[in-house]
Amino acid sequence: MTVKYTSDHEWIDLPGDGDIATVGITTHAQDALGDVVFVDLPAVGATLAQKEVAGVVESVKAAADLYAPVGGTVVEVNEALRADPSLANSDPLGAGWFFKMKLSDQTEFDALLDATAYDELVKNS
Amino acid sequence: MSATAPLLTTPLHALHLELGARMVPFAGYDMPVQYRGIMAEHKQCRESAALFDVSHMGQVRLIGDDAARALETLVPVDVVDLAVGKQRYAFFTNANGGILDDLMITRRSGDLLLIVNAACKDADIAHLRTHIGHRCTIQPLPEQALLALQGPKAATALARLNADVAGLTFMTGGSFELAGASCFVTRSGYTGEDGFEISVPAAQAETLARALLEQPEVEAAGLGARDTLRLEAGLCLYGHDINSHTTPVEAGLTWAIQKVRRPGGARAGGYPGAQVIENQLAHGAHNKRVGLVGLERAPVREGTKLVDSHGHAVGHVTSGTTGPTVNQPISMAYLPVNHAAPGGEVYAVVREKKLPMRVSAMPFAPHRYHRG
Secondary structure, three states, rough: EEEEEEEOOOOEOOOOOOOEEEEOOOOOHHHHHHHHHEEEEEOOOOEEEEOOOEEEEEEEEOEEEEEEOOOEEEEEEEEHHHHHOOOHHHHOOOOOOEEEEEEEEEHHHHHOOOOOHHHHHOOOO | OOOEEEEEOOOOOOHHHHHOOOEEEEEEEEEEEOOOOOHHHHHHHHHHHEEEEEOOOEEEEEEOOOOOHOOOOOOOOOOOOOOOEEEEEEEEEOOOOOOOEEEEEEEEOOOEEEEHHHHHHHHHHHHHHHHHHOEEEEEOOEEEEEEEOOOOOOHHHHHHHHHHHHOOOOOEEEEEEEEEEEEEEEEEOOOOOOOOEEEEEHHHHHHHHHHHHHHOOEEEEHHHHHHHHHHOOOOOEOOOOOOOOOOOOOOHHHHHHHHHHHHOOOOOOOOOOHHHHHHHHHHHOEEEEEEEEEEEOOOOOOOOEEEEEOEEEEEEEEEEEEEOOOEEEEEEEEEEEHHHHOOOOOEEEEEOOEEEEEEEOOOOOOOOOOOO
8 A cells, every 4th residue: 555645735545456546635735724514526437637626625714626646537436525524624544535546547646745755845835 | 015014913912822823814914713623613602602812903992072973974873872881883984885894883981982894994094084083082092902702601701700791781881800901891792692892901911811711611713713603693794795885785784874864864864975875775776785505515605606597697705605503505695686585596606517595584693692
C-alpha cells in the first residue's frame, strides 16, 4: 500500500498489487476548510484526466474543488460521505474517503508527492 | 486602507491567540474567525452561551440637548421619543434612499450611544460630523471595547458577575459594574438569541472576557459563527444583504421606521432619501429581500444567480450557507415582488446546475429574545 499526495491537498492510496486507488482530502485540507456540510462526488464510470475537477467540498464557510490526483475511471463513490459529509472532518484518511478510481497511467501516480514532501509543502504553506 | 497597512488589533487580540483562534483580516482588523470550529461555536451559542469580541465595531457618543433631533435628520427612525435606557435599530440613508450603514442607538442619561459597523465607522463619523457636528458633540469611543455574550444561558452567566443585569429586557440598557469594570450593557446582540452587548474600557476588557470565559456556560466564538447565527436569525449583514443601493423598503426593514417618522407622522421625513422611501412605503418597491431554503443539499452562497423556471434571471443571493441549527441550505436574496411570496420557487445556478429553492419566511431559526 502506498499513499501519495497532491499539492492541491488530495491523498490517493494505491494498494501495491492493484490498480484501483482510493482518493480523499488530507487532514490539512479538511482543517483549512472547516466543517464540511456538502460533497459533490463524481459519477461512477466517469473518466477523469489528471487535475480535472472530480467533485466539490463545501464547508459552512467556503467551497473548494476536488481534483483527480491522476487520470482514470471512477469505479465507486463513498455514499456514506454523501449522507454524512462531516466524515471528511472526523476521519479524512479513513471513512471520509471520496471515490475510488482505476488508474490509466501508473507514472502519474509515481510522480505525486510522498508523505515527507507533502508535510514539507504544508509546513511552508 | 492600503494593502500594506498593518492590521489593527482589538484589546483581546492576545487572548484570541492564547485561545488558539484562527485569525483573519476583517474590516482592517486581525480578528478570530473561529476557535474550535464554526459548527461547534454556533451550537454553543444556540444551546448555552458564546462570547464574541466585537470591539472592531464603532462606538460613538452624541452629546447635547439637540443630539436626538439632529440625528433624526440622518435616520428615518424615532430618536427623539426614545426613552432613557431604551435601544433602537436604525440606518443612515443616502439621497436615493439607500442604506449607508445600519446601527444601534441607545439613549443614556447624558448622551446617545451609537454602535456602527467596523467597515463603515470612519465614514459614519465623518457623515455625523459633516451633517450634525454643529448641533451636537460627536465623540468616538476608541478606548472602549465591545463584547457580545449571546445564548440562552448568557443571562445566567452574566448575572453571576452582577445579578442586576437580569433586570434588563430586550433592547434596553444600563450601567453595571462587571469584574471591576464600569460597563454599559444592553440586552441585545445579532444572533437571534437572548444576550448582551457590553461596552467596557479597553484596559479592562481582557479581565472581563476571562471572567466570562470562566463561567461554565461560556465558550469563545468567532466571526464565522456570528455570521451563520445572524443569517439563521434573518438579520442583514451590511455590505452584503444591505448596502447604499438597497432601500429599507426593499430590505424589509420598514418595521424600523416608526409611525412618527412616516407620512402623516409628527416628525415625518426630514432624512436623506425620504421621498424615495416614502414613495416605496406607499406603493411598494420592485424588489424585495427574501429568505430562501434550498431543496437540495448544496449550500447556495453570496453572488449566486437566481433564475425562474424558464431560466430567466430574477436576482442573486446576498448571503448564504448551510445553517448549522436548521441543517439545510439557507440564503437571503433580492427578488422581484412577483417572485417573493413565501412558498414560491426559484432556482439557484450552482456550478451550472439549477438547484430549486423555496422562498421562506424569516427568521430561519426562531428568535429567542428576552422581552420580560
